[in-house]
Amino acid sequence: MKLNNSIKKKIRKLLIPDNKLLVFNLHQSTPAFDPQRHGKYIWSSIEFFESQIRYLKNNFELIRLDKAIHKLRDGKLKGTQVSITFDDGDISVQEYIIPLLEKYRIPATFFINTSYLSSDSKGYWFNIYNYFKFGNEKQQRYLTDDIKEIAKKLRNIDNPVFYRENYKKIESLGKYIEKNTNFYVTANFLANLNSHLFSIGLHGHEHQRFSMMTKEWQKNDLNRNIEILSKFKSFIPIFAIPFGKPLDWNSNTLEVCKELRLEVAFANGGYNIKNNFGLLRIPVDGINISQKIADLSPFIKKYYI
Numbered sequence: 001m002k003l004n005n006s007i008k009k010k011i012r013k014l015l016i017p018d019n020k021l022l023v024f025n026l027h028q029s030t031p032a033f034d035p036q037r038h039g040k041y042i043w044s045s046i047e048f049f050e051s052q053i054r055y056l057k058n059n060f061e062l063i064r065l066d067k068a069i070h071k072l073r074d075g076k077l078k079g080t081q082v083s084i085t086f087d088d089g090d091i092s093v094q095e096y097i098i099p100l101l102e103k104y105r106i107p108a109t110f111f112i113n114t115s116y117l118s119s120d121s122k123g124y125w126f127n128i129y130n131y132f133k134f135g136n137e138k139q140q141r142y143l144t145d146d147i148k149e150i151a152k153k154l155r156n157i158d159n160p161v162f163y164r165e166n167y168k169k170i171e172s173l174g175k176y177i178e179k180n181t182n183f184y185v186t187a188n189f190l191a192n193l194n195s196h197l198f199s200i201g202l203h204g205h206e207h208q209r210f211s212m213m214t215k216e217w218q219k220n221d222l223n224r225n226i227e228i229l230s231k232f233k234s235f236i237p238i239f240a241i242p243f244g245k246p247l248d249w250n251s252n253t254l255e256v257c258k259e260l261r262l263e264v265a266f267a268n269g270g271y272n273i274k275n276n277f278g279l280l281r282i283p284v285d286g287i288n289i290s291q292k293i294a295d296l297s298p299f300i301k302k303y304y305i
């Protein structure tokens with residue numbers, strides 16, 4: 001027998017526990033979309049973003065991620081509590097997002113790649129490639145057929161040798177980006193964050209697919225990330241794995257996190273009811289959050305081992 005949709009929805013609702021932590025994951029938000037700077041799936045208009053945080057503020061208790069984890073650990077989480085997080089430290093966090101979060105007094109956590117905090121470094125292969133791909137004719141000329149082929153493969157390829165041999169070929173184009181073009185927040189900005197509202201977590205020194213790197217690379221990269229971020233008063237020892245999907249990390253990643261005593265955050269959906277190893281986050285860039293909550297699945301995927 002086919003169940004109709006409203007019955008399905010009711011059953012789903014009954015199966016979802018009352019006490020849970022929802023961790024939302026966002027990236028970029030500006031008044032207008034600029035293909036040289038913004039990714040289709042990681043951007044929302046600032047107007048839409050404001051409507052979403054207003055909805056959250058009016059309907060839920062918003063709590064900083066580190067505090068939420070303590071509550072999970074102590075079994076003190078009551079009702080649906082919400083934490084919001086931003087990955088990458090996009091410059092729009094500094095220019096548009098933080099002013100809104102401060103206006104509504106909304107706590108948040110920012111997962112930062114420390115390699116791009118200086119304006120000499122323009123970022124990693126994804127944002128650098130898009131800058132040239134959607135640039136003017138002169139900028140597009142830097143993209144040879146070889147580079148275009150590499151760019152197509154890096155996100156999903158399951159071949160560590162190919163990945164390691166090629167990602168820097170795209171990143172080396174960063175030197176042709178105008179000096180005053182900045183993609184990410186600065187160290188000075190992080191140092192002055194309001195530490196009552198905001199915390200800073202780890203996102204790798206470099207934004208790479210950890211699954212494609214040796215264990216030694218992963219450990220060195222995270223140690224460098226910790227070394228730089230732990231100097232900020234808002235630092236919390238939580239590592240949001242870059243990209244965050246199952247093919248982007250491996251058992252070495254989790255071992256390194258355990259060795260360094262870090263909490264781990266994924267980016268692949270689901271809510272948290274216990275302090276399991278591995279925090280589940282729900283990506284919501286450009287997505288209607290109230291709809292997302294209504295559509296939550298009661299079946300929590302287990303991505304950790």
Ligand SMILES: [Zn+2]
Nearest residue numbers: 087088242243
């Ligand atoms: Zn990221």
